[in-house]
Amino acid sequence: MQTLITNYSRKQVKIYLEDGLISRLTAFLNPNLRYFIITDERVASLYLDTVINQLPNFDLYLLPSGESSKNLEEVNRIINYMLLADIQKNDYLLALGGGVIGDVTAFVAAIYKRGINYLSVPTTLISQVDSCLGGKCGVDFSVGTYLYKNQIGTIYHPEMILVDPQVLNTLPRSEFTSGLSEVIKYGICFSPSLLEKITQPELLSEVIYACLSIKAGITERDEFDQGERMTLNYGHTIGHALESYSRFTLSHGQAVAIGMYYETKQPDLRTLLANLYQKIGINMDFSLPMAEIVDFIKKDKKTNQALITVPVLTKLGKVSIKTINLDDFCRGIK
Ligand SMILES: NC(=O)c1ccc[n+]([C@@H]2O[C@H](COP(=O)([O-])OP(=O)(O)OC[C@H]3O[C@@H](n4cnc5c(N)ncnc54)[C@H](O)[C@@H]3O)[C@@H](O)[C@H]2O)c1
Secondary structure, three states: OEEEEEEOOOOEEEEEEOOOHHHHHHHOOOOOOOEEEEEEHHHHHHHHHHHHOOOOOEEEEEEOOOHHHOOHHHHHHHHHHHHHOOOOOOOEEEEEEOHHHHHHHHHHHHHHHHOOEEEEEEOOHHHHHHHOOOOEEEEEEEEOOEEEEEEEEEEOOOOEEEEOHHHHHHOOHHHHHHHHHHHHHHHHHOOOHHHHHOOOHHHHHHHHHHHHHHHHHHHHHOOOOOOHHHHHHOOHHHHHHHHHHOOOOOOHHHHHHHHHHHHOOOHHHHHHHHHHHHHHOOOOOOOOOHHHHHHHHHHOOOEEOOEEEEEEEEEOOEEEEEEEEHHHHHOOOO
16 A cells, blocks of 8 residues: 655645555544545446445435536535534545545535535546645636636645545546546656656556655645645646636546647647647547637636736746746647
């Protein structure tokens, strides 16, 4: 078993990673505690029995699968249900699912009775390599016809993260590929050797652990997103705009992959990305009006009129935060 301990200002987060861990949760859970499981319909159909068979005392809330569940209305319904189920301050939430379940559960945990404990059992590649750690959580928010990503939220850490790479065997190929784009982000920005390992399935656990280790270091040094942590958003400025503008017909991973490509200005690094995408099957085809995407980016939370503060790839494996002219940032977007 691989273990990673991350020390934040107010909490220590323990991460355990091992194949088959989902069948051995009793080693990590307290039989005297009550767990409130939040999961989605697809994950429940695959893994809920395995989890609840190990829990003597649990309640359950099921969300529809996918990004459409990441909103305040759903948070409202969950809290309503928790109050009716009499969930107490010393009970635990258990997030069983991908990034959507993780983000929603952590947000509910942060605000319910001013904060209760939660555990995370991430079940998608995106959630295992990235979203389960660092505590960022929240929901999307609609204003008129625009749906803004992650506009409501906070930073709130779990007590423990239990990662079982074997559950990725049931992940549809498109979802797995989507997760690989976050791995590419870690590779291109921080650790180029990861890019060679991506196509080797036998190295999956090693790749997940490497990504989590990178994220642990960055989020420990900059827990509250004041500087270095913003480097983790590489590709996400354009990516989030594409995702929101498409009303989530583009997956998070595909949007980030396209975002990384256009945020990368060096021709050789763009070629590197394009070749990798082709090798692992990330689709670069999309038909969105880029002029409107650029307009959308101007409304994004990271912009300040003519200037934008973004992570900039200075060379392979090196990214830094810069405030640049928005027109330069958008240069080369087709
Ligand atoms: N908090 C953060 O730091 C952070 C970082 C990156 C992404 N995110 C967020 O994560 C979300 C995307 O995450 P995601 O791609 O995991 O989305 P998701 O949670 O919607 O999962 C994608 C799909 O996979 C299904 N699924 C999950 N596990 C499965 C399994 N083991 N087998 C079969 N199907 C399974 C789900 O039911 C869902 O339909 C976005 O909302 C994004 O904003 C958050």
